[in-house]
Amino acid sequence: MSTAAVVETIDDKLKEHGATKAMIDKIKALGADTPEDLASLTEEELVTAGLKPVKARKLLASVQPAPPVAEAASLGTVAFDGVLPSVPDDSSWLESLKAGGILKVEESTVISSVRAGLANSVGLYDVPAKLVKAMEKFADDNDEQVDPVFFKLREQLTRRSYAEVFEAIDGLNGNYVTEARKKQLLDRIDEYLWPALMDFYNQLKGWQETWMQQGANPAMMMAAIASMGSGAPLPTGMMQPPDTGTLRDYADAFNDAVNRVFAGTGVQIAAALAYDAAQIKKTLEDPGLPALIGAANRDQMLKQLGVSVSSTYPRLEVNLTRFVLSIMDAKNVPAGNEELQYFGTLNMLGAQIPLADLSGRGTATGIGGNAVEL
Numbered sequence: 001m002s003t004a005a006v007v008e009t010i011d012d013k014l015k016e017h018g019a020t021k022a023m024i025d026k027i028k029a030l031g032a033d034t035p036e037d038l039a040s041l042t043e044e045e046l047v048t049a050g051l052k053p054v055k056a057r058k059l060l061a062s063v064q065p066a067p068p069v070a071e072a073a074s075l076g077t078v079a080f081d082g083v084l085p086s087v088p089d090d091s092s093w094l095e096s097l098k099a100g101g102i103l104k105v106e107e108s109t110v111i112s113s114v115r116a117g118l119a120n121s122v123g124l125y126d127v128p129a130k131l132v133k134a135m136e137k138f139a140d141d142n143d144e145q146v147d148p149v150f151f152k153l154r155e156q157l158t159r160r161s162y163a164e165v166f167e168a169i170d171g172l173n174g175n176y177v178t179e180a181r182k183k184q185l186l187d188r189i190d191e192y193l194w195p196a197l198m199d200f201y202n203q204l205k206g207w208q209e210t211w212m213q214q215g216a217n218p219a220m221m222m223a224a225i226a227s228m229g230s231g232a233p234l235p236t237g238m239m240q241p242p243d244t245g246t247l248r249d250y251a252d253a254f255n256d257a258v259n260r261v262f263a264g265t266g267v268q269i270a271a272a273l274a275y276d277a278a279q280i281k282k283t284l285e286d287p288g289l290p291a292l293i294g295a296a297n298r299d300q301m302l303k304q305l306g307v308s309v310s311s312t313y314p315r316l317e318v319n320l321t322r323f324v325l326s327i328m329d330a331k332n333v334p335a336g337n338e339e340l341q342y343f344g345t346l347n348m349l350g351a352q353i354p355l356a357d358l359s360g361r362g363t364a365t366g367i368g369g370n371a372v373e374l
Helices: 010-016 021-028 035-040 043-048 053-062 069-074 090-099 107-122 124-141 148-158 179-216 218-230 245-261 266-284 298-305 313-332 337-350
Strands: none
Touching: 010 021, 010 035, 010 053, 021 043, 035 053, 043 053, 107 124, 107 179, 107 245, 107 266, 107 313, 124 148, 124 266, 124 298, 148 266, 179 245, 179 266, 179 313, 179 337, 245 313, 313 337
16 A cells, blocks of 8 residues: 555545535536646635535635745845845844844844834734634624634734743743833834934935936036036036935934834834734735635735735835835945945835835734733
């Protein structure tokens, strides 16, 4: 007898979701020969074949390929490599937090604040509590038992030890990360970090526009050509990039805002919030989750929950983090052509980020379960 792994057949897959032999025959008659073929069928076709609507949704969810989250996160970043600072992946970032002990305001901490602030802006922290409530209601409405994922999410809401993050800090555990401390940090991000970020970008954008307007001005171009033809030096400022001193001043002001955000125990609270956001994102990668609240796909599920976390969120998080790290690193960029390339590239990156939308809600409802009766 062969010891090779047993390959799941279409009959096995359909039986898992309550299909009888007659139903299986009808579904096969539609042209489905393998479990993968089921992904090409619609819910209506499965219901017509005899499956209950809930079973049909769960079946379709189970055969859908997982969304390429990691790939989405990497798109649009290659052009900035070699000029702007890179962004560490989740595992590298977590390792830097664990190795730091009582951390200073360093790269890993700033990454935590960006992830926490962005997650709060789009309502990511609301997702677990809303999912728990929606899953229980959907199960009740359809006379179904709740899925085991329900209890996993419920535990995620009520028990947080943050052992992975705080293992290097003796005496610090999840009990210290209260709702009040989370809210205080998120309020500081809204009050100091995002406004300072917008101030810097507005200066950067104005600097780039001033430089480009010089090159696009026909009169200035003709004067420059005439000067070069006669051997005379170009008039002062003509075709030269504007001074970058103001950009460096605003970058320093941004660094001051970062320091204000992390006063007290902000470093540790930011790490906990960012860790929460990472766990929620991981939960949302489950392709079977939408069916548990009666949604056809991930986007419909988030829309049903009233949460604005789009499929471009991973890329937005990477771009925003890189933008923030680049501002902090601006003081280390040498003057001359290198700084011109640096700020020009940084302006291109900033143009891809909806910075005006980075206004948090001032609360983190659902982070610890207080927003929903459990």
